Amino acid sequence: MLDIPSSVRVDVETLLAAQNHMGVCDAIEQYAPVGKPDAMTAPHFPKVAGIDSTVPPPAHTVAPASPAPAPPSSAGAPGAPGALIQDRLAGWVSDLTTLHELTERLARTAVMDDALHEVLRAGAALVGARRGLVVLEPADGLGPDTTVGLGLARADLGHIETVPRGATSYGRILDRPDATGEPEVHADLLSEDGLDPRHREVAARLGYAASFALPLATEAAGRLGAAVWLYDEPAEPVERQRHLVGLYTRYATEHLARLLELERARTKSRTIAEELLPPRLPRVAGVQLAARRRTGPRGGGDWYDALPLPEGALGLAVGSVTGSGASAVAAMGRLRASLRAYAVMEGEDPVAVLSDLELLLRLTEPARSATALFAYCEPALRKIVLAGAGHSPPLVIGERRTEFVETSLSAPLGMLACWEAPSVEFSPEPGETVLLYTDGLLHRTGDPMDRAFARLHAAAAGVPRTIRDDPGAIADHVLHTVLPDGLDAADSDEDVVLLAARFE
Incomplete structure (x- = not known):
C-alpha cells in the first residue's frame, strides 16, 4: 500500500484494476475519495472526445486517438502516483457531470418527438458524430412507429429507408430475437467486404463512411427501437465513449418507455372522444x-x-x-x-x-x-x-x-x-x-x-x-x-x- 500524504487515500493497484475491468462510472462510485481532493493543478487527460454539453460537436467526426499514457515516474518521485490518481478521478467526475446534464435535459422533454431529438443530440455529442437517426419500433407491435433524423432531411431518411432492412445497422438490431444486445459498429463502411450495393450507394450519396448503432432496449422496457450515429469519415468511438453512451441510452430507453405509455393513453382517449x-x-x-x-x-x-x-x-x-x-x-x-x-x-x-x-x-x-x-x-x-x-x-x-x-x-x-x-x-x-x-x-x-x-x-x-x-x-x-x-x-x-x- 502506498502511503499518500494527501486527503485522497486509495489503493493504487485496486483503482487501476477497477479502471480496466469496470466502467468509469462504476469505478468512481466504488472508489470515491474520502474527502475533497486538493487543487488539481496537474495537466488532465482529455475528457471523452466529442463530449461538450454546451457546445455543438465539431464537424470533423473522426474519433480521436486514445490519450497517450503518461510516462512512468522515476522510483521515489514524491507525489507522482497521487497526481495521476487525482487526474483520473477528475476525468471520471467530469464524465459523470456530463451525463447528469444530458439526462437532465432529456428528463425535461414531455413528448416523444422532443425526446427522440434530444437522444440524438446527446448521443452525437458523446460519440463524436455529427448526424444520426432514431428508429422507434416497439417490439410489442402496438406502435407508434417513426423515424427521426439529426442533420438528415426527410429526403435523406427516405434514401436510407431504400436500403434493404437486413443490410442496415438498425435493421439488424430490430430483427434480433433478444431485446438487448451488442452495438453495431462499422468503422469503415465503404471498404467492408460484402456491403450491400444499395447501402454503399446511399452512404456515398449522403456522405457518411462509418456508423455506430445501439439498441434502445432494457429488460424492463423491452425493445423500443435503435439509434444510429453516422461519421463523415472512417471512425469509431473509443471504449470510454461506448461506455458513456451505453449508460445514457439505458436511461433514455426508460424515459422513452414512460412517454410511449403516456402517448398511447392519450391516443386511446382521443379516439374514444372522436368516436362519440x-x-x-x-x-x-x-x-x-x-x-x-x-x-x-x-x-x-x-x-x-x-x-x-x-x-x-x-x-x-x-x-x-x-x-x-x-x-x-x-x-x-x-x-x-x-x-x-x-x-x-x-x-x-x-x-x-x-x-x-x-x-x-x-x-x-x-x-x-x-x-x-x-x-x-x-x-x-x-x-x-x-x-x-x-x-x-x-x-x-x-x-x-x-x-x-x-x-x-x-x-x-x-x-x-x-x-x-x-x-x-x-x-x-x-x-x-x-x-x-x-x-x-x-x-x-x-x-x-x-x-x-x-x-x-x-x-x-x-x-x-x-x-x-x-x-x-x-x-x-x-x-x-x-x-x-x-x-x-x-x-x-x-x-x-x-x-x-x-x-x-
Missing part, C-alpha cells in the same frame, strides 16, 4: 357547417352536435361536462346521445330539450354538472330559436355586424333543483355565420372573461372578406387569432369546440 362525436356533419339545404375541436392531454367533456330534424329543420348543440379524463368523456357521450333523442322528439322547443336533459343529469349523475346550448334552426326561413344553460352566447359574424346574441342568464345543468330559462329567437341575414363555441376557447387565453370576450369579438370582426363564404376558414381564423402562438394546439386542461353555421 359526429363522424361527419350533415348536409342541409340553405346552411353550411364546419366544426373544430381541440382537446387536452387527458381528454375532456366538450362536445358538439348537428343533426337533421323533421321538415327540413336542423339542430345545433354545443356543451361541456365538468371534469376530465375517461369519466368525463363517457359522461359527454351519454349527455350528447340523450340530447339527440330529446331533440328529435321536441326539438322545436329548445327549453323543453334542455329541461329534459337537466332532469336526466340530476337523476343519473347527481355529482356532475354541465353547460349546454341547443339551437333549433329553420334554414329556409333563416330562423333560429335557442336556449342555453350556463353557456356562452353565440356570435353572429357578417358583413354589416359582428355581435353576440343576447341570451338569458342561466345556471348550468345539474346546479338547480329545476332548470328552466326562456328561449331566444333571432334571424341571421344571408351570408352571415353563427358561431357556437365552448368556454375553453375563452379560458385558454388566460385573460379575465371580459378581456377574453373582447378578444373573441375582435377576432370575429377581423375575419377577411375573402374567407367569409367558408365557415371552416372562419372557424380557423377565429381559433388561431384568439389563441395565437400555438395556444390552440398546446396541452391544456381546457378543451375547445367551435361549431360554425353559415346561412345562405
Whole structure:
C-alpha cells in the first residue's frame, strides 16, 4: 500500500484494476475519495472526445486517438502516483457531470418527438458524430412507429429507408430475437467486404463512411427501437465513449418507455372522444357547417352536435361536462346521445330539450354538472330559436355586424333543483355565420372573461372578406387569432369546440 500524504487515500493497484475491468462510472462510485481532493493543478487527460454539453460537436467526426499514457515516474518521485490518481478521478467526475446534464435535459422533454431529438443530440455529442437517426419500433407491435433524423432531411431518411432492412445497422438490431444486445459498429463502411450495393450507394450519396448503432432496449422496457450515429469519415468511438453512451441510452430507453405509455393513453382517449362525436356533419339545404375541436392531454367533456330534424329543420348543440379524463368523456357521450333523442322528439322547443336533459343529469349523475346550448334552426326561413344553460352566447359574424346574441342568464345543468330559462329567437341575414363555441376557447387565453370576450369579438370582426363564404376558414381564423402562438394546439386542461353555421 502506498502511503499518500494527501486527503485522497486509495489503493493504487485496486483503482487501476477497477479502471480496466469496470466502467468509469462504476469505478468512481466504488472508489470515491474520502474527502475533497486538493487543487488539481496537474495537466488532465482529455475528457471523452466529442463530449461538450454546451457546445455543438465539431464537424470533423473522426474519433480521436486514445490519450497517450503518461510516462512512468522515476522510483521515489514524491507525489507522482497521487497526481495521476487525482487526474483520473477528475476525468471520471467530469464524465459523470456530463451525463447528469444530458439526462437532465432529456428528463425535461414531455413528448416523444422532443425526446427522440434530444437522444440524438446527446448521443452525437458523446460519440463524436455529427448526424444520426432514431428508429422507434416497439417490439410489442402496438406502435407508434417513426423515424427521426439529426442533420438528415426527410429526403435523406427516405434514401436510407431504400436500403434493404437486413443490410442496415438498425435493421439488424430490430430483427434480433433478444431485446438487448451488442452495438453495431462499422468503422469503415465503404471498404467492408460484402456491403450491400444499395447501402454503399446511399452512404456515398449522403456522405457518411462509418456508423455506430445501439439498441434502445432494457429488460424492463423491452425493445423500443435503435439509434444510429453516422461519421463523415472512417471512425469509431473509443471504449470510454461506448461506455458513456451505453449508460445514457439505458436511461433514455426508460424515459422513452414512460412517454410511449403516456402517448398511447392519450391516443386511446382521443379516439374514444372522436368516436362519440359526429363522424361527419350533415348536409342541409340553405346552411353550411364546419366544426373544430381541440382537446387536452387527458381528454375532456366538450362536445358538439348537428343533426337533421323533421321538415327540413336542423339542430345545433354545443356543451361541456365538468371534469376530465375517461369519466368525463363517457359522461359527454351519454349527455350528447340523450340530447339527440330529446331533440328529435321536441326539438322545436329548445327549453323543453334542455329541461329534459337537466332532469336526466340530476337523476343519473347527481355529482356532475354541465353547460349546454341547443339551437333549433329553420334554414329556409333563416330562423333560429335557442336556449342555453350556463353557456356562452353565440356570435353572429357578417358583413354589416359582428355581435353576440343576447341570451338569458342561466345556471348550468345539474346546479338547480329545476332548470328552466326562456328561449331566444333571432334571424341571421344571408351570408352571415353563427358561431357556437365552448368556454375553453375563452379560458385558454388566460385573460379575465371580459378581456377574453373582447378578444373573441375582435377576432370575429377581423375575419377577411375573402374567407367569409367558408365557415371552416372562419372557424380557423377565429381559433388561431384568439389563441395565437400555438395556444390552440398546446396541452391544456381546457378543451375547445367551435361549431360554425353559415346561412345562405
